[in-house]
Amino acid sequence: MDVTSKVSKAVKSAAAYNLEHFHQAWQRPELRRLMGNELLFPPSPRVISALVESLNQINYYPEDSGTHLRLREALAGYVGLAGRPDWITVGNGSMENIDMLPRTFIDEGDEILLPCPDYSPYTRRPQIFGAKVVDVTPDADFNYTLADFTAKVTPRTKMIILSRPNAPIGNMISRELLEDLCHLDCIVVVDEAYTEFSKQTVCDLVEKYDNLIISRTFSKAMGLGGIRLGFVVAQPAVIESINRVRVPINISLLTQVAAIAAVEDAEYIRANTLKVIENRESFIKSLRQIPGMQPIPSQGNFVMINCKKTRQPGKFFYDALLEAGYLVRCFDNARGLPGEGFFRVTIGTQQDIQGVLEVLHTQVVMSLTH
């Protein structure tokens, strides 16, 4: 039997997410990991000791609503909704949030509006559940107006998903535009994966809008990409619906323990976040001194660089950096980006950004003199 012929139509047309950059980083540990927007500082010592203490309990299932309740209480407090754990649910990384949300709301043929560019898994997961993806395109500076969205709304529009700050660009739609979107007759999902680095959140707006859903993660400012924890903030009726599709006991005991300890160490998160912001701003300033390098102002822990004016594709600088021991991400011809001439660098330590700047400077000088 040809089993593949039995695969659903939606899955046949689905593309798997390309995780090659993570594979490469693990295969070559000597490279600096500036490709995945991870935090490049070690986890809080309090997280590590909490994990060690809980190791002798991993023969037990974690509680789905007990420890889980403690975790949700901690998360609610962290986002300014203290005492309201029923406004929170959890995913195995925010990638699982992006799976659970369409699963909860999408019917075959529903349309989903996605800014272009934006985080690529948004295009894939909803399609598996039968959604049709409709691109919303910004102006040349990657800014949107309400009309850009309303022009694409139809009676089948069920959901808008966007990241704020935007991945991979790093800019943000305004709070005003976001509120305007919440007045449309659809679900608005805001992925705040990088929100700590922007010092802005719209979590408070979930009290005002029952169609607003926020996705957050422990993989960025919290520095815990390896524990795989995302969470969703929304009104209790929404959370209750999501919990009906959430895989039971989806969050491991170790993940729960680590996350509670991380939230309790707020000073550690704050200090790392500030270091990243400082390094990001000095990186952008120095990049502007390199002829042809046009960094796009960013509110995340990464900077997208437009290198078209150097007359080289992004791949040229990607290769040069790789050769020097820095793994970054090439965005030539990526969804929503005009052609070749883009690469993105995750903000690491001062030493990392200094090293990257030196390589870029040398390459630009060499290509100008040849």
Ligand SMILES: Cc1ncc(COP(=O)(O)O)c(C=O)c1O
């Ligand atoms: C906008 C955005 N959302 C979500 C994720 C994935 O996060 P997680 O590790 O929580 O699955 C990323 C990862 O880079 C991202 O850029």
